[in-house]
Amino acid sequence: MESKIYETIDDEVVVTDNKAGGAVESPKSGERLVDYRNVTIERAARVVLKGVTFGVSEGEFCYLTGKVGSGKSSLLKTLYAEVKIPEGDTARVLDYDLLRLRSRQIPGLRRSLGIVFQDFQLLQDRSAAANLRFVLKATGWKSKGEIEDRIEEVMKAVGMENKAYKMPHELSGGEQQRVVIARALLNSPKLILADEPTGNLDPQTGYQIVDLLHRLSDQGTGVIMATHNMQMVEDFPARVLRCENKSLI
Secondary structure (H helix, E strand, O other), X not given: OOEEEEEEEOOEEEEEEEOOOOOXXXXXXXXXXXXXXXXXXXXOOEEEEEEEEEEEEOOOEEXXXXXXXXXXXXXXXXXXXXXXOOEOOEEEEOOEEHHXXXXXXXXXXXXXXXXXXXXXXXXXXXXXXXXXXXXXXXXXXXXXXXXXXXXXXXXXXXXXXXXXXXXXXXXXXXXXXXXXXXXXXXXXXXXXXXXXXXXXXXXXXXXXXXXXXXHHHHOOOEEXXXXXXXXXXHHOOOEEEEEXXXXXX
């Protein structure tokens, strides 16, 4: 079946034919960023997913789909230790063993990941650049020059280099999400976790954000994106994992 590709050109999404079509079915080779084998995931003492087995490699883009309440967000939250894993054969993210993870290791795990939230979670009392500066200082950056250079680099990477001075309320939803992605890139993560990153955006802006995440993946960053927008999945083909009947398919 022939699908479409949405390209971002001068902030406009242009539809072109994708003659190849189809989804990416086989994982990429390279460093394994996520390795789950026979993992059980619970919320409030209730099993939401069982027998979860999957891996994600560097530079791989992977969609996580499923109905509301199917376990998508719970699975994502286990990856950054927001939800504990009660049992499993293997549960590794980067160099962290989640089955034996100690509380003092959690900040290090989260610093090594890029996390993109649906509701942005920007500090409203400071500019976009100041939001990023706060994160860098909180994660151990000391040199003022290096901090400012890194802010400039990541804002340029997401096309926001000319709006770093603006307050969050002065930015559109899509612009705020770009700042969130810039924040996720600050510490050069090998893996980005995006939980419904287009859920609060209009379709045009949503497609621009997904295009940006795909380009980051093309540059070698692993991306796991939870979404219920199957049209977007079809238009931007990649590997798809589905949460259904307490299983990951």
